[in-house]
Amino acid sequence: MGKMKFDDSLGKPDLSRAMLGRIAGYFLPYWKQALAVLAVLSATSVLGLLPPLLIQRIVDHALPEKNLRLLVYLVGASLGATVASGLLGVLQNYLNAYISQSIVYDMKNQMYRHLQSMPLQFYTSVKQGEVITRMTSDISGIQGVFSGTIVNFASNLLMLVTTAGTLFWMNWKLALVSLFVVPLFVAPTRKMGSVRWKIAKETQEKISDQNHIIEETLSLSGYMLMKLFTREGRERSRFMTANAETTALQIRESMAGRWFMMLVSTFASIGPMLIYLYGGYLFIQGDISVGAIIAFVALLGRLYAPVGQLTNLYVDIKRSVALFQRIFDYFDMEPKIADAPDAVSGTLAGGSIEFRNVGFSYQPDKPALQGISFKAEPGTMTALVGPSGAGKTTITNLIPRLYDADSGQITIGGKDIRNLTLHSLRSGIGLVTQDTYLFNGTIRENLMYASEDASEEDLIRACQAAYIHEFIMGLPEGYETVVGNRGIKLSGGEKQRISIARVLLKNPPVIILDEATSSLDTASEFFVQQAMNVLLQDKTSIVIAHRLSTIMSADRILVVKDGQIAEQGRHEELLTQNGVYKDLYDKQFGRQAVQRTHAKEEEGSPT
Numbered sequence: 371m372g373k374m375k376f377d378d379s380l381g382k383p384d385l386s387r388a389m390l391g392r393i394a395g396y397f398l399p400y401w402k403q404a405l406a407v408l409a410v411l412s413a414t415s416v417l418g419l420l421p422p423l424l425i426q427r428i429v430d431h432a433l434p435e436k437n438l439r440l441l442v443y444l445v446g447a448s449l450g451a452t453v454a455s456g457l458l459g460v461l462q463n464y465l466n467a468y469i470s471q472s473i474v475y476d477m478k479n480q481m482y483r484h485l486q487s488m489p490l491q492f493y494t495s496v497k498q499g500e501v502i503t504r505m506t507s508d509i510s511g512i513q514g515v516f517s518g519t520i521v522n523f524a525s526n527l528l529m530l531v532t533t534a535g536t537l538f539w540m541n542w543k544l545a546l547v548s549l550f551v552v553p554l555f556v557a558p559t560r561k562m563g564s565v566r567w568k569i570a571k572e573t574q575e576k577i578s579d580q581n582h583i584i585e586e587t588l589s590l591s592g593y594m595l596m597k598l599f600t601r602e603g604r605e606r607s608r609f610m611t612a613n614a615e616t617t618a619l620q621i622r623e624s625m626a627g628r629w630f631m632m633l634v635s636t637f638a639s640i641g642p643m644l645i646y647l648y649g650g651y652l653f654i655q656g657d658i659s660v661g662a663i664i665a666f667v668a669l670l671g672r673l674y675a676p677v678g679q680l681t682n683l684y685v686d687i688k689r690s691v692a693l694f695q696r697i698f699d700y701f702d703m704e705p706k707i708a709d710a711p712d713a714v715s716g717t718l719a720g721g722s723i724e725f726r727n728v729g730f731s732y733q734p735d736k737p738a739l740q741g742i743s744f745k746a747e748p749g750t751m752t753a754l755v756g757p758s759g760a761g762k763t764t765i766t767n768l769i770p771r772l773y774d775a776d777s778g779q780i781t782i783g784g785k786d787i788r789n790l791t792l793h794s795l796r797s798g799i800g801l802v803t804q805d806t807y808l809f810n811g812t813i814r815e816n817l818m819y820a821s822e823d824a825s826e827e828d829l830i831r832a833c834q835a836a837y838i839h840e841f842i843m844g845l846p847e848g849y850e851t852v853v854g855n856r857g858i859k860l861s862g863g864e865k866q867r868i869s870i871a872r873v874l875l876k877n878p879p880v881i882i883l884d885e886a887t888s889s890l891d892t893a894s895e896f897f898v899q900q901a902m903n904v905l906l907q908d909k910t911s912i913v914i915a916h917r918l919s920t921i922m923s924a925d926r927i928l929v930v931k932d933g934q935i936a937e938q939g940r941h942e943e944l945l946t947q948n949g950v951y952k953d954l955y956d957k958q959f960g961r962q963a964v965q966r967t968h969a970k971e972e973e974g975s976p977t
């Protein structure tokens with residue numbers, strides 16, 4: 371995981387050939403449309419030259435010759451050129467949008483597929499909100515690359531070349547004079563371009579921070595945390611600070627643009643003055659016509675604007691490449707947990723689960739598990755007990771390969787789980803966690819997530835077995851009841867039973883169960899317990915046990931301590947050893963035993 375860069379940073383853009391080639395790869399499927407854009411651009415640049423040239427003829431011929439026919443013809447032609455160029459503009463917009471949006475579409479799909487394949491560790495370390503930023507604003511930014519950078523470059527270059535060519539063709543001396551002003555644009559444009567780029571970069575980072583705060587505090591769990599610790603004020607001021615910083619940067623960014631525009635327009639007005647001055651001189655000398663001077667001034671805008679834009683090209687390219695780079699950084703993170711090339715599909719049914727000397731660590735040099743060895747025979751229940759942080763959840767997470775063991779081997783039915791396809795491994799395992807996740811949809815949709823083609827009877831049978839059918843039928847909308855975000859509208863016990871029904875529908879041969887520690891009321895607890903008993907019937911199960919009844923009925927208990935198995939055996943055997951288990955039993959489970967005895971006594975005593 372060391373090589374993975376989960377944090378975003380806008381590093382120096384890489385303008386290598388490999389990088390540019392990789393970017394070009396995304397444009398390649400649309401080369402035909404791109405060629406069409408180029409053709410349209412060439413036509414528009416030529417059409418744009420016509421009106422000034424026609425004006426020249428109006429001033430030099432139609433007016434002095436008092437030729438009305440010629441005048442109407444020239445004005446009509448000028449109008450025609452303008453309309454044609456407008457129509458081509460519409461076509462170009464369509465092509466631009468088509469190409470940019472298609473690339474965004476392709477990248478979004480690729481990104482989604484890639485993020486799906488990322489390991490759990492990625493999601494435990496990535497900042498909340500960052501994935502959304504990558505998927506939405508970063509990828510959407512790419513759409514501007516085509517219309518903003520590539521088309522801009524081509525159209526400006528074409529405009530510059532055609533205009534400069536025309537000016538030199540009309541009068542080379544005057545053309546040279548108009549070029550005098552050009553260096554005045556270049557320096558401020560470059561400077562402003564890089565200033566704006568720097569501010570834009572900072573803004574992007576600040577926006578990402580702001581999104582992070584929103585995600586963190588306005589998601590359901592974040593919201594609850596904030597409310598229950600009455601941290602609204604603190605979060606509000608944190609948000610306001612981030613918001614103020616972004617706003618200030620955005621104002622700075624647009625102001626940097628304003629000053630730049632002012633400078634450029636001042637310099638741009640020097641050009642026509644020079645033309646009038648020197649052109650006037652040439653006119654007096656009899657070298658040039660009045661129409662030519664007017665046409666020259668009209669064409670100047672088409673000369674200066676592209677110069678300004680092209681000077682910024684480098685910054686634009688840098689910005690575009692940086693955008694691609696941010697996205698490629700994500701694409702380059704190797705999904706660590708993937709199917710081996712020779713992975714086979716198979717069933718887990720009837721196979722024993724065996725850990726052989728398994729070691730694992732989340733962080734280097736801090737082992738979470740060491741030398742874990744045990745065997746869970748098919749159809750038996752293995753209970754994991756041990757103090758908090760001992761490594762119980764970690765052991766269970768290794769079985770469906772949410773993480774891969776660093777050393778040792780885990781086999782099911784004698785086959786290394788790494789030689790099975792992830793699909794067949796995970797299809798064979800049902801995981802019931804304490805933190806039941808239901809998505810915001812109806813109860814039926816949540817249940818059907820386990821098996822898309824389950825029939826109504828299957829659904830009802832699973833819910834009956836999970837002791838939740840009656841409850842669901844009692845709701846006004848029954849199975850169509852919407853459960854709210856994360857199932858917030860249901861009680862803890864109800865959610866657990868629905869999630870058990872969901873696993874029953876999946877019907878996998880292996881069950882991993884994290885028993886809830888949160889206390890449910892007696893009635894609810896009874897139903898949950900019954901549902902769990904049904905779930906575990908005839909299954910190979912690994913249970914993180916918090917209940918006395920579970921450890922008492924377990925076929926094998928593993929006592930986990932400091933990432934190792936301290937003791938293993940059945941309840942009675944372990945009790946007689948007088949070791950870690952005995953100690954734990956006295957502290958954790960002994961109380962439940964006392965409570966049970968009390969409850970029994972009360973039941974038995976006459977009222």
Ligand SMILES: Nc1ncnc2c1ncn2[C@@H]1O[C@H](COP(=O)(O)OP(=O)(O)OP(=O)(O)O)[C@@H](O)[C@H]1O
Nearest residue numbers: 494732733738756757758759760761762763764765
């Ligand atoms: N994603 C993670 N990244 C880094 N360390 C982790 C991660 N998850 C767990 N740990 C650490 O690994 C150790 C074992 O955690 P684990 O969750 O397996 O314990 P546990 O026995 O299930 O505890 P509990 O009964 O409290 O749930 C703990 O020290 C924990 O801090």
